[in-house]
Amino acid sequence: MNRLLCLMAVALVAGASLSAGSSAAPSLSGVRIAAVRDGQVCVSLDGGALHCFGTAASRARLPAWSRDGSRIAYIDDADPGSALAWLVVIDPQGRALIRLPIKPLAAGEVRSGMRFVESLEWLGSDRVVASGSLNPSSTESLVFDLGRKAVVAEYMDDGRGASFSPDGRHVLLVEGAPHFTSGDTRAPVLSLNGQAVLAGLPVDLSAIGPVRWSADGTRFALTARDASGLHRLVLGHAQTKAARWVDLPPAPSDAAPAPELFWSGHDLHVQRLVPGERQGAVSEAKGSAPGARQLRMDDHVLSTDQRESRWKRVAEPAVNPVHAAATLRATTLGHSLPAGVLDADVWCKSCALDLVARRRGDAAD
Numbered sequence: 169m170n171r172l173l174c175l176m177a178v179a180l181v182a183g184a185s186l187s188a189g190s191s192a193a194p195s196l197s198g199v200r201i202a203a204v205r206d207g208q209v210c211v212s213l214d215g216g217a218l219h220c221f222g223t224a225a226s227r228a229r230l231p232a233w234s235r236d237g238s239r240i241a242y243i244d245d246a247d248p249g250s251a252l253a254w255l256v257v258i259d260p261q262g263r264a265l266i267r268l269p270i271k272p273l274a275a276g277e278v279r280s281g282m283r284f285v286e287s288l289e290w291l292g293s294d295r296v297v298a299s300g301s302l303n304p305s306s307t308e309s310l311v312f313d314l315g316r317k318a319v320v321a322e323y324m325d326d327g328r329g330a331s332f333s334p335d336g337r338h339v340l341l342v343e344g345a346p347h348f349t350s351g352d353t354r355a356p357v358l359s360l361n362g363q364a365v366l367a368g369l370p371v372d373l374s375a376i377g378p379v380r381w382s383a384d385g386t387r388f389a390l391t392a393r394d395a396s397g398l399h400r401l402v403l404g405h406a407q408t409k410a411a412r413w414v415d416l417p418p419a420p421s422d423a424a425p426a427p428e429l430f431w432s433g434h435d436l437h438v439q440r441l442v443p444g445e446r447q448g449a450v451s452e453a454k455g456s457a458p459g460a461r462q463l464r465m466d467d468h469v470l471s472t473d474q475r476e477s478r479w480k481r482v483a484e485p486a487v488n489p490v491h492a493a494a495t496l497r498a499t500t501l502g503h504s505l506p507a508g509v510l511d512a513d514v515w516c517k518s519c520a521l522d523l524v525a526r527r528r529g530d531a532a533d
Contacts, residue, residue, distance in 0.1 A: 196214060196215030196500070196504060197214055197215070198214065198516050198517050198519075199213075199214065199215065199500060199504075199514060199515070199516040200212070200213055200214075200233060200237050200260065200514070200515045200516065201218075201500075201501070201504055201505070201512060201513070201514050201515075202231035202232075202233060202240045202242075202512065202513050202514075202515075203218060203231065203505060203509045203511065203512035203513075204228050204229055204231060204242075204509070204511040204512070205218065205220060205506075205508065205509050206220075207222065207225075207226045207227045207228055208220040208221060208222035208223075208226050208228060209221055209222060209226075209228045209231055209240060209242055209258065209262070210509070211240070211260050211261075211262070212504065213260060215504070218506070218509075219262070221258065221262030222262075226244060227244055227245035228242045228243070228244050228256070229242065229243050229244075229511055230242055230243045230285070230287070230288040230511065231511065231512065231513050232288045232289065232290060232296075232513050233290075233513050233514075233515035234290050234293065235290055235292070235293065236293065237260075237515040237516075237517065238259065238260070239257050239258065239259055239265060240257065240258050240259075240260070240513075241255065241256070241257045241288055241290065241296050242256055242258075242288070243255065243256070243270075243285050243288060243298070244256050246269065246270075249273065250269065250272065250273060251269035251270055251271060251272040251273060252269075252270045252271040252279065252282060252284075252285065252300075253269075253270045253285045253298075254267055254268065254269060254270065255267070255268045255269075255270055255288075255296060255298055255312055257296070257314060266314055266317065268312060268317055270282075270285060270298055270310065271310075281302060281308050282299075282300040282301070282302060282308040282310070283300060283301055283302065284300045284301065285298050285299070285300045286299060286300040286301060287299045287300070287329070289332070291311065291332055291335075291336030292335060292336045294313060294314045294315050295311055295312065295313055295314065295320075295336055296311075296312045296314065297309050297310065297311050297312070297330070297332065298310050298312065299329055299330065302324070303346070303348075305326055305345070305346060305373070306324060306325065306326050306346055307324070307325045307328075307329040307330070308322065308323070308324055309322070309323040309324075309325070309329065309330040310322055311323075321339075323339060323341060324341070324343075325341045325342055325343070326341075326342050326343055326344065326345040326346055326356065326373065327341075327342030327345075327356070327373045327376055328342070328373075328376065328378060328379075331378075331379035331381070331388075333381050333385030333388070333406060334381055334383060334384075334385050335384075335385045337385060337406075338360060338361055338385060338388075338406040339360070339361060340358065340359070340360055340379055340388060340404075341358075341359045342356050342357070342358060342359075342369065342373060342376065343356070343357050343359050343364075344356050344357045345369075345371065345373060354371045355367070356369035356370070356371065356373060357369065358402065358404075358411060360404065360406060360409055360411070361406075361409070363409055365404060365409060365410055365411040366402060366404070366411040366412070366413075368394055368395045368413075369392055370392055370393040370394070370395075370397075372393075375392055375393040376390065376391075376392040377390050377391035377392065377426060377429075378390065380429040380430060380431060380490075381431070382431040382433070382434060383431065383433075385406060386405065386406050386407055386434075387403075387404065387405060387406070387431065387434060387436070387472055388403075388404045388406065388411075389401060389402065389403050389404070389429050389431075389436055390402050390429070391416070391426060391427065391429070394413055399416065399426075400413050400414065400415055400416055401413070401414040401415070401416050401429075401438070402414075403436070403470075403472065405472075414470070416438060417438055417466075417468040417479045417481070419440065419442075420442045420443065420466075425440060425441060427439060427440045428440070428488060428491075430488050430489060430490050432469075432486065434471065434472045434473050435469050435470065435471050435472070436469065436470045436472055437467060437468070437469050437482070437486055437488070438467070438468050438469075438470070438479075439465055439466065439467045439468075439485060439488060440465075440466045441463045441464070441465060441466075442463065442464060442465075442466045443462075443463060443464075465485040466481075466485070467481070467482040467485035467486060468480065468481050468482065469482055469486075493519075493521050496519065496521065497514050497521055500514050500516075501514055
């Protein structure tokens with residue numbers, strides 16, 4: 169709890185500084201940054217200068233810190249005739265620990281499957297997932313066990329890509345809707361660990377929102393449109409291998425933005441920005457037109473430990489820890505990286521940055 173409160177305070181202060189135009193940088197004590205410059209992986213520790221490792225031939229990308237901050241995984245180009253790419257793991261001093269080929273080719277073999285490595289993610293302490301598109305709609309994910317130096321699992325997904333629980337024990341996939349099938353024959357199904365748990369997903373897979381896992385990896389939630397076109401919540405339990413449709417809290421209008429989901433223990437919060445009360449002539453915000461509505465956060469919470477529980481409106485909206493962590497990461501990188509360095513990841517101990525999706529390369533990253 170103290171860790172989370174500390175994160176929220178730091179993120180809010182950082183956000184306030186940015187909005188006020190302040191150039192004050194956040195403290196970088198205990199912060200580790202991995203970035204790519206000129207094709208080489210560069211590391212900064214505790215706010216120090218970037219030290220780069222590699223050769224002139226290096227083409228590194230997607231650096232990602234391990235969860236304990238002791239290693240960096242990244243992707244490097246391979247000879248097109250030998251493999252799709254290399255998965256490389258180094259320590260913060262640049263010492264190479266592991267170098268594994270991704271989809272290696274035997275003599276005379278024609279490449280198939282994943283076309284590019286587009287994202288990288290750590291699962292637990294010794295597994296890394298490399299993912300990329302197969303075609304316009306489907307994604308392939310390869311799970312590498314670093315101890316065994318081998319691929320130990322392979323997943324195909326027709327939606328946003330495989331979604332792994334924080335401990336890496338569970339994986340959610342959308343199956344049954346490859347791009348080459350016509351709309352009337354598509355039957356998307358949500359599967360958990362290879363077992364179908366929910367049918368009736370929308371044929372338009374863009375209507376399916378990102379998966380949010382509870383911190384202990386036992387619950388998951390996402391938004392989607394059901395068969396009738398209604399925007400609803402999908403709520404699932406990894407241990408019972410079950411998922412169900414749940415009505416979302418009522419929205420103020422059909423044009424209301426999609427809700428944001430986050431977990432607090434086993435309680436699921438659903439938040440939306442909605443119009444607040446009209447401002448009077450005396451109390452209206454500076455710069456706003458007389459009578460303008462100010463946005464407010466609408467927050468509802470559902471206890472998932474009780475199946476028959478109902479949504480409860482929260483009088484004082486909770487701080488979304490994912491947003492707070494993402495703000496902290498963006499602020500830290502924004503104040504720390506020299507111009508021209510765009511591909512970077514940041515890690516720090518006990519500052520809850522693990523709440524941010526660790527899949528480097530995703531649009532939300």
